[in-house]
Amino acid sequence: MKRLMTTLAAGAALLATPAAADELRDSLGEKMPALMELYKDLHANPELSFEEVRTAAKLAELMRDEGFEVTEQVGRTGVVSVMRNGDGPVVMLRADMDGLPVVEQTGLPFASTQTATPASGVTTGVMHACGHDTHMAAFIGAARLLAERKDEWSGTLVMILQPAEELGLGALAMLEDGLYTRFPEPDYAIAFHDAAQFPAGMIGYSPGYALANVDSVDITVPGIGGHGAYPHTTKDPIVLASAIVMKLQTLVSRESSPLDPAVITVGSFHAGAKHNIISDEAKLQLTVRSYSDESRKLLLDGIARIARGEAIAAGMPEDRMPTVTVEDPYTPSTYNSPDYTETVMAGFRERFGEDRVMQVPSVMGGEDFSQFLRNGDDEMKSLIFWVGGVPQDQYDAAQESGEGLPSLHSPFWAPDAEKVIATASEALAAETLRLMAK
Numbered sequence: 001m002k003r004l005m006t007t008l009a010a011g012a013a014l015l016a017t018p019a020a021a022d023e024l025r026d027s028l029g030e031k032m033p034a035l036m037e038l039y040k041d042l043h044a045n046p047e048l049s050f051e052e053v054r055t056a057a058k059l060a061e062l063m064r065d066e067g068f069e070v071t072e073q074v075g076r077t078g079v080v081s082v083m084r085n086g087d088g089p090v091v092m093l094r095a096d097m098d099g100l101p102v103v104e105q106t107g108l109p110f111a112s113t114q115t116a117t118p119a120s121g122v123t124t125g126v127m128h129a130c131g132h133d134t135h136m137a138a139f140i141g142a143a144r145l146l147a148e149r150k151d152e153w154s155g156t157l158v159m160i161l162q163p164a165e166e167l168g169l170g171a172l173a174m175l176e177d178g179l180y181t182r183f184p185e186p187d188y189a190i191a192f193h194d195a196a197q198f199p200a201g202m203i204g205y206s207p208g209y210a211l212a213n214v215d216s217v218d219i220t221v222p223g224i225g226g227h228g229a230y231p232h233t234t235k236d237p238i239v240l241a242s243a244i245v246m247k248l249q250t251l252v253s254r255e256s257s258p259l260d261p262a263v264i265t266v267g268s269f270h271a272g273a274k275h276n277i278i279s280d281e282a283k284l285q286l287t288v289r290s291y292s293d294e295s296r297k298l299l300l301d302g303i304a305r306i307a308r309g310e311a312i313a314a315g316m317p318e319d320r321m322p323t324v325t326v327e328d329p330y331t332p333s334t335y336n337s338p339d340y341t342e343t344v345m346a347g348f349r350e351r352f353g354e355d356r357v358m359q360v361p362s363v364m365g366g367e368d369f370s371q372f373l374r375n376g377d378d379e380m381k382s383l384i385f386w387v388g389g390v391p392q393d394q395y396d397a398a399q400e401s402g403e404g405l406p407s408l409h410s411p412f413w414a415p416d417a418e419k420v421i422a423t424a425s426e427a428l429a430a431e432t433l434r435l436m437a438k
Ligand SMILES: [Zn+2]
Pocket: 130, 166, 408, 409
């Protein structure tokens, strides 16, 4: 894929702007200075998940200015903006608002110096390290383009600002607070995410599964503690938990289909306090990733079975079996309606040029944007696409040197925000206009 990207990136620079795109793009060009100011303000003032109070209030005001009916505090800090404009489909656009507990190290003149104290109790810097600030600025850009073209479309536009994407809880919070009952239920849901793997202004997409089911699993493994010099008088939970960790690897390698992606990572293993004491408990924390519901079930059932099976093999008594807890709610996999996705991308290819739009492999990361389709009716279509954010010169230099680039969530993630916002504003507005064309 690396080589392909270079070719695509080089090709994009040569490509002339398709004529059909001019009017919308020119109009956006006039709006870009204000959108960049907004972006810098959002970047300098990030807020943690479910604490997006300033952000929500500021953006709600901007949406009111465009003539939307705006409702705040939907799903705690979420904002729903509706524009009813005659008969036609209900199209929902979504941006997420939260920053991350990361100390920014980009050195940007508008870098965040904000701090907050998350649930962990440890005060930390806060940063828009996932690029949600670019999502919000592009969201406002699209709102402005669509509001001033009201005579070109017919239907209902629902634009939502979602809290707490990073916790995987914000979308569900909005749905549980009546997103689909208090407001028009969408026929289409569309969002984008900035991407740290390809050059700024490129559009990437994956038809079908785009992002994974994300499950957090805790396993508590009881033992029978005692003196480290007399193991025969104990049941060592570290040895038992180690056996569980090793055996879990066979779920992906031996039980899942090689054609159905799955991940089990044991990210945390805690037990014991001292060299010569055999602990009476070990604790494991896992992240489990899959696409289909069947694959998810196979993994979760397998984890429970292996934990119990290994404990039996170790001779643990029935009343000291491991306990396995799957966090609820989980983040379900994100599915891009395949035919709809291809239709949208055909339009994007025409608008942005063949070489700026590419199909990319799905990833095992998660996005709670998935909840909007999962909770919609059977006819609903949904799409999340990527907009590359890596500044072209940095991308080229990395290709040359073979060195890595900062990922999303990195304290060094500094996208070419202007290209992300311009590309995404235009893409969101253009697709909405296509769906609701008079
Ligand atoms: Zn993120």
